[in-house]
Amino acid sequence: MGLTVTEKILSYKTNRKDITPGQIIEVPVDVAFIHDNNGPIAIQQFSKLPLAKVWDSDKVYFVLDHHSPSSTIRAAQHHRNIRDFAGQYGCHLIEVGRGISHPVMAEEGIPRPGNIVVGSDSHTVGLGTFGCLATGIGSTEMAAVLATGKIWMKVPETIKIVLNGKLSPGICSKDVALLILKHFGPSFLNYMAVEFEGSLIDKLTLDERMVITVMSLEMGVKNALMPVDSRLLAKIGAGSAQEEIISADPDARYVAVIHFDVSSLEPMVATPPLPTSGGVVTDVAGTEIHQAALGSCSGAFYHDLEQAAKILKGRKIAPGVRFVIVPNTSHVMAAAVRSGIIDTLLKAGAIISSPSCGVCGGYEVGCLAPGEVCISTTTRNMEGRMGVGGKIYLASALTVAASAVTGCITDPRNLLGDV
Amino acid sequence: MVADKLIYSGRLWKFGDNISTDHILPSRFMTEVEPHELAANCMAGCDPKFAAQVRFGDIFAAGENLGYGSSREQAPQALKYAGIRVVIAKSFARIFYRNCFNIGIPALICPQLVEETSEGDRVEVDLEKGVITNHALGRNYEFTKPPEFMLEYIQLGGLIPYLENQMGK
Structure with missing residues (x-):
């Protein structure tokens, strides 16, 4: 029988031909990254191993993104400890203000096709956009990876999701992600690998693909892979022999192949308290909001800011609403300054915050008071995520910006005119 | 600390489906690393009374997709750190499942036990036999035993002592 892409990567990395779902295997790690929320415990655990050294400091990245820049003394102390550790062992350090781990790693061209990437963040799966097996792990496990360069994995079953069709005006890749999440629910894909393909993917930019791979985590996946195609190779440069186009065998075993046609997709909104509780925007249109937010590894790329600016140009944020925008990297921020997008957003009354995880987990910016409602491009809307008693609706940048203008959840197509 | 017998007896807490790590420890406590701070805010996202009422040796049960x-x-x-020795669920989210074993807490999949047991019941978990007993109901429930190396994590107190053992060899 043939192999899926995930199985091929595991087979290649372990030199085993007999890779089968359910096997427990030990795999070598190509890239490990640790952020400032989980770094302190990883370092604490690593220090309990007196004989340990970092296995390969060139493969290890510390990213200060959750508290960026630090707004508490405690966070500042954690940052200092992380900087000291990275300095001591010669690991890479991505400083405060540079942005969120996943999009920054992507911009820096670090994940390569065929790699095994582990990150101390659940949304590490988003780096599967680059043809690597990328998955999230906890702090203690990260300490063990730092010491050994290896991790055990259970070979996952693979499901294929085929996305076909063309997005109508006013529909974004976040809407596609929310459609897929609604279909599978919060745990249906637990432990599974998911591989995306289809004519829609060919049309999506790498950032737009990453919106979908990041959000896949909310269905429980172990990893999510986008095709290694000409668009990806053009972006990351021609591959070496090891980075030749990785594709599944024609007779690869998938537990299921699920098709979606997105041509008639409408703007989607995930209602509280689950990212998978999606519905069409018209079901909740008119719900009063107190905050709108663009943020996170799946909702504050350049295209998100651009779409928000398209809605906000010449308009003002509704009275009583704050619109918090946290670009996901400093490069996104710089590009949006150069193109005038930031100016458009500021003139409309939006608030721009320093690149970080920021508003997504209620870190420092954009917390909610009890009873307040936020519509957001972020990754999660579990109870209390931005503050106890606050409610979060997840949607695309267009829907979020349209809602910021009207003060209630709004179908963006009403404001886009003939665009 | 090496546990002699992998048998745990305790009072059971019971929660529903999709209890997220945000429920268990909301992000506003994420700069805390000291055991007493983490224990004091355990379940702050959905049950503010839990941290005050939980006792050492209690067992935590939940529905689908715990963590x-x-x-x-x-x-x-x-x-x-709040005192929970074992977690049992109908199913687990994968990172949480691994994290539990890595810090020395057995995470067991036993849907029927969760379905039939009430909060406050006394249960006994025999990790080596793969059986959970609900004394209140007088019933036994079998679960699939975790792989040997994961049981060793539990015996030794987690992944770090396990690794220390390996590195010392």
Whole structure:
């Protein structure tokens, strides 16, 4: 029988031909990254191993993104400890203000096709956009990876999701992600690998693909892979022999192949308290909001800011609403300054915050008071995520910006005119 | 600390489906790393009385997809430092499942036990036999035993002592 892409990567990395779902295997790690929320415990655990050294400091990245820049003394102390550790062992350090781990790693061209990437963040799966097996792990496990360069994995079953069709005006890749999440629910894909393909993917930019791979985590996946195609190779440069186009065998075993046609997709909104509780925007249109937010590894790329600016140009944020925008990297921020997008957003009354995880987990910016409602491009809307008693609706940048203008959840197509 | 017998007896807490790591330890506590701080805020996202009422040796049960969401290990650590010795669920989110074993807490999949047991019941978990007994109901429930190496994590107190053992060899 043939192999899926995930199985091929595991087979290649372990030199085993007999890779089968359910096997427990030990795999070598190509890239490990640790952020400032989980770094302190990883370092604490690593220090309990007196004989340990970092296995390969060139493969290890510390990213200060959750508290960026630090707004508490405690966070500042954690940052200092992380900087000291990275300095001591010669690991890479991505400083405060540079942005969120996943999009920054992507911009820096670090994940390569065929790699095994582990990150101390659940949304590490988003780096599967680059043809690597990328998955999230906890702090203690990260300490063990730092010491050994290896991790055990259970070979996952693979499901294929085929996305076909063309997005109508006013529909974004976040809407596609929310459609897929609604279909599978919060745990249906637990432990599974998911591989995306289809004519829609060919049309999506790498950032737009990453919106979908990041959000896949909310269905429980172990990893999510986008095709290694000409668009990806053009972006990351021609591959070496090891980075030749990785594709599944024609007779690869998938537990299921699920098709979606997105041509008639409408703007989607995930209602509280689950990212998978999606519905069409018209079901909740008119719900009063107190905050709108663009943020996170799946909702504050350049295209998100651009779409928000398209809605906000010449308009003002509704009275009583704050619109918090946290670009996901400093490069996104710089590009949006150069193109005038930031100016458009500021003139409309939006608030721009320093690149970080920021508003997504209620870190420092954009917390909610009890009873307040936020519509957001972020990754999660579990109870209390931005503050106890606050409610979060997840949607695309267009829907979020349209809602910021009207003060209630709004179908963006009403404001886009003939665009 | 090496546990002689992998038998745990305790009072059971019961929660529903999709209890996320945000429920167990909300992000506003994420800069906390001290055991007493994590214990004091355990379950702050959905049950503010839990941290005050939980006792050492208690057992934590939940429905489907326990530990959904963020990879934060502070969540299972909060449960551990609050006194929880074992977690049982109908199913687990994968990072949370691994985190539990890595810090020395057995995470067991036993849907029927969760279905039939009430909060406050006394249960006994025999990790080596793969059986959970509900004394109140007088019933036994079998679960699939975790792989040997994961049982060794539990015996030794987690992945780090396991690794220390390996590295010392």
